[in-house]
Amino acid sequence: MTAITTRGATARRTPPPPTPRERAKRRRDARSAWTLLAPALVILGVMVGYPAVLMVIQSFTDYTVKNKVQGTAPNFVGLDNYVGLFTQSDFPAVLVRSLALMVVLTALIVVIGVLVALLMTRLTRPWRVLVSVGLLLAWAMPPLTATVVWGWIFDTEYGVVNWLLNTVTASGEWSNHSWLLDPLSFALVLTIIVVWQGIPFVAFTTFAGLGQVPAEVLEASSLDGATGWSRFRLVVFPYLRSILTVVLVLQIIWNLRIFTQVYALQSRGGIAADTNVLGTYLFRQGVGEFGETAAIGVFMVILLLILSWGYVRTTLREEEL
Template identity: 55%
Template sequence: MSQTARVRRRRDLTPLFLLIPAGVVLLALTAWPLIQLVVTSFLEFGRAQIFGAPPVFVGLDNYADVLTDAEFWQVLGRSVAFCLVNVLLTMLLGIAIGVLMTKLGGGFKLLVSVGLLLAWAMPPVTASVVWGWIFDTDRGVVNYLLTQITGADFSGHSWLIDPLSFFFVATIIVTWQAIPFVAFTVFAGLTQVPNEVLEAAEIDGATGWQRFRLIVLPYLRGVLVILLILQIIWDMRVFSQIYALQTVGGIAAETNTIGVYIFKVSIGAGDLGAGGAISVLLVILMLALSGYYIRSLLKQEES
């Protein structure tokens, strides 16, 4: 083999060698726990096994029990509906704020950026507690303002006792914390849209909406698809916000989402086998959704 061929081959293998450390970390932190999860889903792993009894292989019994449980389907349907509402609001508001940031001056842009970063940086549990105080039954700001504005007596009104208003509060918290990521990502993508193309379209008579729909959106399509996938995954497995609100007044049986349900089945009821089966089903669902959108994106790039 000539010297030139050896150098070329070494260069071809360099990216692979650089990926090895990240691959090892990924396998250790993701692949191995996932394998353990799958294995546990085929076992009877209850409180006895937690305290030392050997696990018993039960095959697909855990999956059969979960898929025939009416509560599981109720929680899954509730989680999907909650996810869709949050994803829609997050994407629409995040895109709108990202576009707005391109129009703001330096001072206002800095102010908006700091506000977004503060919302993004706040831990989910802390955010849930703060918003729980805002909607507090006796001393909440929302009840006070509604009483002053409408003249009706909202003192003592509980926002968390009713499932619909519970998820209204939860949607505010989840969306409020998710918008900054979408807004910053969209803003970064918008800075890469060529100004000369937009100016040419404006000279040709295209309106602002037409320029956004026909020029900006195609440039951002890949970014938006990735954001959509991430938001679906994050909102489907939301846990901290729901669990924190349940502890300050929500009715758990009527407000469980899939993440909280897995926790209560695994830890609360002590059935790690059933909890593992539910988790595997959730992973399969997320992979199916992600695979569909990624495949659609690749087809669009090839066409």
Template identity: 45%
Template sequence: MTMRTQTVRHRRRPRTPYLLITPAVAILALSMGYPLVWQLVTSTQRFGLAQQFGKAPESVGLGNYVTLFTDSYLWTVVARSIAFCLVNAGVTVLIGVLLALLMKAIGTVPRLILQVSMLLAWSMPVVAAMTVWRWLFDWNRGVVNWVLTWGGLDFIGHNWLQAPLSFFFVATTVIVWMSVPFVALSVYAGLTQVPDDVLEAAQIDGANGWQRFWGIVVPMVRPVLMIVLLLQIIWDLRVFAQIKLLQDAGSTPSETNLLGTYIFQLGTGSQDFGMASAVSVFVLVLTIALSWFYVRTLLKEDA
């Protein structure tokens, strides 16, 4: 085989993978590209209820963005959303890692029971799960109030959703409960790839459990941890259904709005789809900004 033949084959070989993924990339670009372009265009227009019935939208240029960035309430919602997102993502990953370590340490039968329980919690529809959680924290018939009152505390008729702080405590409890199974199962899959002989060798050399965890386990599952943390930040920043259903149960939306519910309020509530699109574009940019550090780190590791 001549050198020229080897060079030709080497040049032709990479084309096949690109051809195979081209249809999937095209479908993904079309399904995601059209809504994104529509939002970008709508964010520069005055688009309200009349435009929904055929009236031509009026172009306002960057007027929606000027109004957006000069609105003090928006920045309150942004700060609230970022704080809520980071707290939820951190707590979710922490509990998920602890459960993954627990699954690694226990026997087969209890591990299967724990895994099935988490899968059931993870697969439960949001509306069904929220129905249960709203009943648990109900101010009149809630199990949580009953248990706390039975334990000697005065929680008779306590409304968990009235004050913003307790509202977000309930929201965090619900969202973490629904997100932990994904993190725990993902991290556990990564832990199964850590060689036992390496851990045994470190133990023989005198490393204690904490040193083995930070010196061997964490570096080996670090890519998994970064991916699940990145996904949790993205998901928790865009959370909507849980917050909206809790607001409908008896809270003040202006005091508990996050970015998702604020966009819903602007669009569906106020029929101001131009402003809602502008906030949506802002959320996209904010999501990229928050996740860029993790994406850049992953790209460096793959390079």
């Protein structure tokens, strides 16, 4: 009797096959959707797909400006360009420097940005508006302009930092001190510039996410005796996990692709060979060596995909659920 009942329930749960009218409606909906998506797909294919495929193809050739001028086909060299990157150039040192800088920048930007967002929830409205305006000014400033301003602050002869250090130490040891010649102090100045401009995005995004945390949940945790750190870790963080994951992935990508700030500081006195990151190294690669530069570009894309794969996998899993 139980088996008969189970089979009957299963049979009742099985949806009936679609009627011809329903199948026709689904086909019309699919055609309408593809029609609406077609312009965007064409633009995406032309602007992204074609250059990406061309870059991958060129990375396996010795394509140079000579081939472009003479109209001759390049030679297929296989993996020679990729092998040469790690055996016949300073690319490994640049890669390690870029990854280390990315880790430091991302950690500082995310941690300080979250702390600023938490601080904004405790401020009164006038102070919150004042802090928001300050963050917007830093965020809205173009990277090149910000680098020029900070470059003058750390200038060798007229910099405010050198003057302040001389005043505090009551000596002239910091006169004509160059902050950009030494790779470590160059990295310090670069970190200040990038972190200063990266904090506002994290702060505003996290502050918006904090508004999703129910006030009654926070009040209940306070009544239960939870400390500030426990309340953030066990109550607030679960609501912010998806937001902070997106912020973290974006910061990793952006900080691994920095170019303007590094190039501008190098132009003000930094030694390019000791301070290059992936972006400036790719830019300064041999002029017209399209095959080698394409190999660097492909490697950077693969590296970024690997670093962001965790977020992509989580997003796909959530969509399936």
